[in-house]
Amino acid sequence: MRAEHINPFLRSIANTFETMLGCDLQRGEIVLKKQKNLQFPISGVIGLTGKAVGTVVINLSEAVALNAASTMLMMECGEVDEDVIDAVGEIANMVAGAAKAELEEFDLSVSLPNVVTGEKHDIKFPSNATPICVPFQCKWGPLQLEVGLETVGASVAHA
Amino acid sequence: MRAEHINPFLRSIANTFETMLGCDLQRGEIVLKKQKNLQFPISGVIGLTGKAVGTVVINLSEAVALNAASTMLMMECGEVDEDVIDAVGEIANMVAGAAKAELEEFDLSVSLPNVVTGEKHDIKFPSNATPICVPFQCKWGPLQLEVGLETVGASVAHA
Structure with missing residues (x-):
């Protein structure tokens, strides 16, 4: 993955949280994903296909997932139920769609x-x-974004 | 998801295991996925896009993952390391690709x-x-296939 391709995802997650959820994100240091456990128990995952293939993962602490879902759905979400799952999937969809x-x-x-x-x-x-x-950190707690995106075919990869 | 769309995936997982891994699969009863924990600790996941969008999950017991990887890689795989992860991803890729x-x-x-x-x-x-x-059951133990595939646009969905 080329480093500059992360930028649209950084903008889209910040915009999604700010405009949909009224929640500002503070970004931490960008790193390559190491082969260790993710830190948080809820991940929204969405695949990308085209002239590149990849995956976007929005990995959320439970507090961020519950508060984000409560804000989106305008109702109190106290546990990770079907509504919260759908909200997390929709956030992943919005982040991937804008990027x-x-x-x-x-x-x-x-x-x-x-x-x-x-x-x-x-x-x-x-x-x-x-x-x-x-x-990232936000008023509800920590979260992280993971993006893998590999171009299909060398002429695109090294253009 | 329309029930008949599962058939290409049933054929492709059986063919992949038979031709790539020399392993016959015995199929159990087809059910709708319930909202409960999967049974097995390793899942190969691949997204599908097009005039339908979806996900294919190959959920494997550790014994199936290790034996399948050992067979594919022609070397003894005793733990779920990077090689086994790549092999499980490649099996998911082959199943989705053939379907x-x-x-x-x-x-x-x-x-x-x-x-x-x-x-x-x-x-x-x-x-x-x-x-x-x-x-499914095979000589190495149990596994399961999960497929969600939703047509994009009503005219396709109800054609």
Whole structure:
């Protein structure tokens, strides 16, 4: 993944949280994803296809997931139920959708979002992919964004 | 998801295990996925986009993942390391790739495969999707296939 391709995702997650959820994100240091467990128990995951293929993961602490869902749905969400799952999937969808509009050279489409739950889950990428991981803090707690995006075909990869 | 769309995936997982891994699958009863934890700790996940969007999940017991990887890589895999992760992702990729060739009316593309690990992980679909879950047994142990595929646009959905 080329480092500059993370920028549309950084803008889209910040815009999604600010405009949809009224929540400012403070960004931490951008790192390559290491092969260790994710830190948080709820992940919105969405696949990307086109002239590049990849995955966007929005990994949320439970507090961020519940507060974000409560804000989106305008109702109190006290546990990770179907409504919260749908809200997290929709946030992943919005982040991926806004970023793909900026990455028009790849003509990207997004898959159905899935939401992975489980205290110790980890979402691993193929070893030849180099996903980028970006931690954030917000008023509800911590979250992180992970993006792996690999161009299809060498002429695009090294253009 | 229309029930008949599961058939290409049933054929492709059986063919992949038989031809790539020399392993016959015995199919259990096809059910709608319930909102409960998956049974097995390793999932190969791949997104589908096109005139339908969806996700294919190959959920494997550790014994199936290790034996399948050992067979593919022609070396003994004793723990779930990077090689096993790549092998599980490649199996998901082959299953999705062969099925999409049969579902040409949807003009599907596949995303980068991911592999989710964690004893109690669950991969949830949006509440308006109705993923189909199919358990299998093989000589190495149990596994299951989950597929959610939703057509894009009513004219396709109800054609």
